[in-house]
Structure formats: C-alpha cells, structure tokens
Amino acid sequence: MSRPGAGALRPSSYILRGLTLGYLGLMVALPLLAMSLQAAEPGLDAFVKALTDPFALHALKLSFVTAGLMVVVNAITGTATAWVLVRYDFPGKRLVNALIDLPFSVPTVVAGLMLIVLYGPSSTLGVVLGRYGLEVIYQKPGILLALMFVTYPFVVRSVQPVLLEVDRAEEEAAQTLGAHPWTIFRRVTLPTLRPAILTGMALAFSRALGEFGSVVLVAGNRPMETKTGPMYIFGEIESGNTHGALVVSAVLLACSLGVLIVLNLLQRREEARNGH
Amino acid sequence: LVGLLAVVAAGPTCDVPVTEAKEDVLTIGAYSVVREAFHEGILPVFAAQWKRQTGRDVRFEESYNASGAQARAIAGGFDADVAVLSQESDVDICAKAGLLDTGWKKRPGRGIVTRSLVVVGVRPGNPLSLHDWDDLARPGVRVLYPDPKTSGGARWNINAIYGAGLFARGKDDPDPSAARDLLARVQRNVLTMDASGRQSMATFDRGTGDAVVTYENELLLRRKITGTEVPFVIPPATLLIESPAVVVDASVERHGNRPLAEAFLAFLKSPQGQAILAEYGFRPLDAEQDTRPLPPRLFTMADLGGWTKIKKDVYSPGGVWDSLFTGQEAAR
Numbered sequence: 001m002s003r004p005g006a007g008a009l010r011p012s013s014y015i016l017r018g019l020t021l022g023y024l025g026l027m028v029a030l031p032l033l034a035m036s037l038q039a040a041e042p043g044l045d046a047f048v049k050a051l052t053d054p055f056a057l058h059a060l061k062l063s064f065v066t067a068g069l070m071v072v073v074n075a076i077t078g079t080a081t082a083w084v085l086v087r088y089d090f091p092g093k094r095l096v097n098a099l100i101d102l103p104f105s106v107p108t109v110v111a112g113l114m115l116i117v118l119y120g121p122s123s124t125l126g127v128v129l130g131r132y133g134l135e136v137i138y139q140k141p142g143i144l145l146a147l148m149f150v151t152y153p154f155v156v157r158s159v160q161p162v163l164l165e166v167d168r169a170e171e172e173a174a175q176t177l178g179a180h181p182w183t184i185f186r187r188v189t190l191p192t193l194r195p196a197i198l199t200g201m202a203l204a205f206s207r208a209l210g211e212f213g214s215v216v217l218v219a220g221n222r223p224m225e226t227k228t229g230p231m232y233i234f235g236e237i238e239s240g241n242t243h244g245a246l247v248v249s250a251v252l253l254a255c256s257l258g259v260l261i262v263l264n265l266l267q268r269r270e271e272a273r274n275g276h
Numbered sequence: 277l278v279g280l281l282a283v284v285a286a287g288p289t290c291d292v293p294v295t296e297a298k299e300d301v302l303t304i305g306a307y308s309v310v311r312e313a314f315h316e317g318i319l320p321v322f323a324a325q326w327k328r329q330t331g332r333d334v335r336f337e338e339s340y341n342a343s344g345a346q347a348r349a350i351a352g353g354f355d356a357d358v359a360v361l362s363q364e365s366d367v368d369i370c371a372k373a374g375l376l377d378t379g380w381k382k383r384p385g386r387g388i389v390t391r392s393l394v395v396v397g398v399r400p401g402n403p404l405s406l407h408d409w410d411d412l413a414r415p416g417v418r419v420l421y422p423d424p425k426t427s428g429g430a431r432w433n434i435n436a437i438y439g440a441g442l443f444a445r446g447k448d449d450p451d452p453s454a455a456r457d458l459l460a461r462v463q464r465n466v467l468t469m470d471a472s473g474r475q476s477m478a479t480f481d482r483g484t485g486d487a488v489v490t491y492e493n494e495l496l497l498r499r500k501i502t503g504t505e506v507p508f509v510i511p512p513a514t515l516l517i518e519s520p521a522v523v524v525d526a527s528v529e530r531h532g533n534r535p536l537a538e539a540f541l542a543f544l545k546s547p548q549g550q551a552i553l554a555e556y557g558f559r560p561l562d563a564e565q566d567t568r569p570l571p572p573r574l575f576t577m578a579d580l581g582g583w584t585k586i587k588k589d590v591y592s593p594g595g596v597w598d599s600l601f602t603g604q605e606a607a608r
Binding site: 053054055116117120121122138216219220221222223224225234235236238239240241 | 342344345418423424425426466467468469470471482483484485591593598601602
C-alpha cells in the first residue's frame with residue numbers, strides 16, 4: 001500500500017476523492033441499497049419464507065455447488081496456464097496469451113450457444129458422449145462447463161503477473177540443494193502465488209454466482225433440477241414474484257460481497273506476515 | 277452522469293419527425309407471435325382502408341414483446357392505443373392498472389381476435405409416431421416447450437396437456453388427478469424449457485428434441501416464411517387458443533384517436549382482417565370459414581374453468597405445476 005503523497009492535502013485531491021466516491025455511490029452502492037431495502041421491506045418473516053421456498057433453496061444450492069466446483073477446476077487449470085505462459089516459450093505464445101481473455105469479450109449468450117453447438121445432443125460430440133451415458137448440455141455438467149468458460153481468465157490473469165515477478169533465485173537454491181521439482185513448486189513457488197490464486201478464485205466465484213447469459217442456454221431450466229439462482233430470479237421476475245426474486249438476489253449478492261471481503265482480509269494478513 | 281443518461285435516453289427517439297396534422301398515429305403494443313401477420317399483412321391493408329374512408333394517412337408505432345412483458349410495459353406507462361396480447365390475464369394486468377374498464381371481458385366476442393390450436397411439432401416423417409399427449413410421455417421421447425414462468429405461451433401449451441388429462445373421461449366428468457398425472461409424465465420427458473416459444477423452436481431447429489409443443493399458427497407461419505415444412509400433429513384432445521385485443525382507454529383519450537383505434541379493432545375482427553390472419557396461420561373466428569379440420573375433442577379455457585381458476589389451481593405457489601417438482605424431489 002502506497003502512502004498518500006504530499007499532494008494529499010491540496011483541495012483538488014479532495015474534489016477527486018469526493019467525485020470518485022460519489023460516482024461509486026451512484027453507480028454501485030445506490031442500486032444495491034435500493035434492492036436490499038426492497039427485499040427487506042415486507043419484513044423478516046416474508047424474507048425467510050421467500051428464501052426457504054424449496055425452489056429458491058434448490059436454485060441457490062445448485063449455484064453454489066456449481067460455482068464451487070468450477071473454482072476448484074479453474075484454480076488448477078488457471079495456475080497451470082499462467083505457469084506455461086510465463087515459464088515456457090513456444091510458437092504462437094502471443095496468440096494464446098490473447099485468446100485467454102476471449103471469454104470476457106464474447107457475449108455470454110454466444111458462449112452458451114457455442115457450447116450447445118459443440119456438446120449439444122445433436123452435435124457429433126454430444127452423440128458420442130450420449131452413447132456413453134454422459135449428457136452435458138441441458139444437464140448439470142453443462143452448467144459447470146459454461147461457468148468454467150466465462151470465468152477462465154480470472155485465475156490466469158491474477159497469477160500471471162505475480163509469477164513474472166517471482167525471484168527465481170529461491171527456486172534455484174532449492175534445486176541445487178537437490179529438491180524434487182514438485183517439492184520446489186509446492187514449498188517455494190506456490191506460497192508466493194497463493195494470494196494471487198485466491199484472488200482469482202474469489203473473483204471467479206462471485207462472477208459465477210451471478211452468471212446468467214451462458215447458463216440459461218445450456219442448463220435446461222428444469223425446476224428442482226437444473227435451474228440456477230439467476231435463472232430462478234429471472235423466472236420469478238417474469239411471473240410477477242418480484243419479492244422472491246429480490247430475496248434470492250440479495251442472498252447471492254451478500255455471498256459475493258462476503259467472499260470479496262474475506263479475500264481482502266486474507267490479503268492484508270498475508271501482507272502483514274510478509275512484513276510489508 | 278445525468279447528462280450522459282439524458283443523451284442515451286434521447287438517442288433513439290431524436291429522429292422522430294414532427295407529426296403533421298394530416299397524419300394519424302396508432303400505437304400498437306402486441307405480443308411477438310403476431311409480428312409478421314401484423315407488420316406485413318394487417319397494417320398495410322388497414323392503412324389503405326383508412327385512407328379510403330377518411331382521406332388521412334396512418335402511421336403505426338409498433339412494439340412486439342413477450343405478452344406478459346408487453347402487458348407490464350403498458351401497465352407501467354407505455355401508451356399503446358391498442359393492446360394485442362396472448363391471453364386475457366395479460367389484458368387484466370392493464371385493466372387492473374386502471375387503463376381500461378375491468379369489465380372488458382363481458383363485451384361481445386370477449387375481445388378475442390385470433391384463434392389457434394396447441395399442436396406438437398415433430399421430426400420429418402414422424403419417426404417416433406407421436407400422435408397424442410400420451411405418446412410424449414413415453415420413455416426416451418425428448419420434449420420441448422418454454423418455461424411457464426417466463427412465457428405466457430407456455431401456459432397455453434401446458435393447459436392443453438393438463439386439459440387433455442382432465443377431460444380424459446369427457447368434459448362432464450373432469451379428473452384432476454389424471455390431469456396432474458399426464459402433465460407430470462410429459463414434464464419428466466422435457467429436455468429444456470427455454471424462455472420463450474420462439475427460443476424453443478430455435479432449439480428444435482438445431483436438431484434437439486423429438487417433439488416441440490407450440491401453436492399451430494407458429495408452424496404454419498414458418499412454412500409461409502421459410503418454405504420449410506415443420507411437420508406437426510394435432511392431438512385429438514387439445515386446447516383452442518383464443519387471444520384478445522383491446523383499445524386502451526387511457527391512451528386513446530390522451531391521444532384523441534379513439535375512432536382510429538376502434539376502427540383498427542373492428543378491422544381485425546372483420547372477414548377481411550380474419551382472412552389475412554388466416555394466411556399467417558391463425559384459425560378464423562368464424563368456425564364456418566375454417567377450411568382445416570378441428571380435432572374431435574377440442575376444448576377451450578372456458579371448459580377448463582377460465583384463466584382465473586387455472587392460474588390459481590395450476591400456476592399459483594404450491595399449485596399443480598409446483599407439485600410436479602416438489603413431489604418428484606420428495607420421491608427420490
């Protein structure tokens with residue numbers, strides 16, 4: 001954390017701060033506040049009743065489980081990708097590096113459609129997989145796949161810069177002392193990367209909790225089976241149950257916020273431990 | 277920021293020309309299914325007729341949206357002069373907002389302007405030989421229809437299946453448990469419930485599913501537009517879809533164009549209007565004019581007890597629809 005510079009006391013910096021915070025308030029805090037108030041307005045009993053609705057509970061559970069599984073997969077594949085991009089040279093590396101961010105720029109609906117074309121029940125791959133009893137699209141694996149796709153860049157992009165900065169001297173020292181490469185990775189490199197991996201995981205998780213565009217196409221939207229939290233919210237809004245939708249939104253939002261706050265605390269502790 | 281929002285808001289509308297007094301404007305808020313029939317068929321002919329009768333040009337402001345969303349838009353301030361919606365409960369949303377007389381259903385013809393049937397689209401040659409709702413419940417048949425939570429159209433489809441079960445012993449001996457059972461068995465075969473009827477058709481077009489439950493007019497319209505045939509079967513017991521159109525009193529009073537709106541509604545119901553709608557796949561209001569056969573055990577929403585009763589029995593929280601899933605889950 002950098003200290004405020006000498007210019008901090010100039011009035012212009014107050015104006016900048018005021019404007020920035022005002023902007024944040026207007027664009028983020030105000031809509032969130034309005035939503036939370038509306039969700040809370042009919043009272044605690046109504047809130048609990050809307051939340052314990054079996055359809056709402058199942059949708060929330062499905063969102064958490066799929067997002068959780070996705071985060072585990074992405075932590076491993078994302079770190080591996082960052083590792084390959086930083087530590088190895090190969091033809092087309094720049095292109096691969098550019099491809100990583102594609103899931104952010106592709107409209108999520110297109111991502112969903114792409115998955116259907118690739119794995120759908122009428123695609124070649126889908127037919128082959130179906131023969132082995134593995135259905136992807138319109139089933140839970142489809143949800144997982146969509147989440148993995150749209151959140152893939154998070155871990156890669158948070159690990160990559162840290163990995164570039166890593167001082168190779170420690171790894172080399174371990175190597176000369178005869179440590180196995182896996183031991184070096186686990187004991188020397190990984191601890192340095194851990195905060196970055198956690199950051200990527202947390203961002204991916206909160207993004208996945210709210211993911212709608214891609215999931216709605218591939219999930220099948222069957223209540224108590226493949227309907228996720230955001231799909232439940234959409235359905236309830238469209239059928240006039242605004243309060244039920246707001247309550248589930250509020251829970252998803254609170255969890256995302258919670259994850260990000262915990263992440264922040266962890267990072268501070270890590271920084272304190274490292275003596276910054 | 278406010279300035280930015282103002283610019284964004286003003287953007288799409290700033291090119292609207294200043295209307296001259298010679299031109300009449302009719303704002304139509306309709307559900308998406310009638311888009312082609314209206315835009316290409318009804319509106320040009322009506323405009324010509326209006327010109328002949330009054331010497332005035334008419335310009336249409338058209339909006340097409342999912343029926344429920346359109347109804348909520350109108351109730352929320354979209355000043356449509358004429359509302360053309362999928363089902364009467366959507367018109368009720370506008371009526372409850374005080375935009376028209378809540379007794380609108382009691383008018384002659386109950387405001388109905390289009391009729392169609394709930395049918396089952398199948399693959400060419402009907403390889404699984406699907407003919408009735410029971411066939412859709414056979415193991416391994418993959419069925420598509422949209423989610424009744426987001427699609428008003430899906431409710432026509434689901435009501436058709438429900439009703440076929442309800443009247444299995446005849447209309448005078450309804451059997452609610454058979455209705456729930458048939459619906460549960462078909463729903464078990466549903467692969468994906470898209471947000472709208474059109475999206476369900478798109479999924480079917482991608483080669484997914486063996487059967488799609490939809491409206492007859494949608495499939496006939498596809499034949500007209502694309503020239504490709506989607507084969508379909510009319511189940512022996514199915515539901516007659518009747519969709520209403522109304523003049524929105526609050527809007528026409530503000531715009532001062534009630535005669536135009538009333539004339540438009542009358543045109544929709546006229547033999548000429550009905551003939552155009554029939555070209556786009558709808559069944560004529562006058563059954564005498566219907567050249568296509570009707571299924572033997574056709575029933576209507578009135579036979580089912582009306583929308584209010586069905587909404588309460590089937591779609592309310594804890595109703596038949598919900599019980600399909602909570603019951604299923606508990607049994608596992």
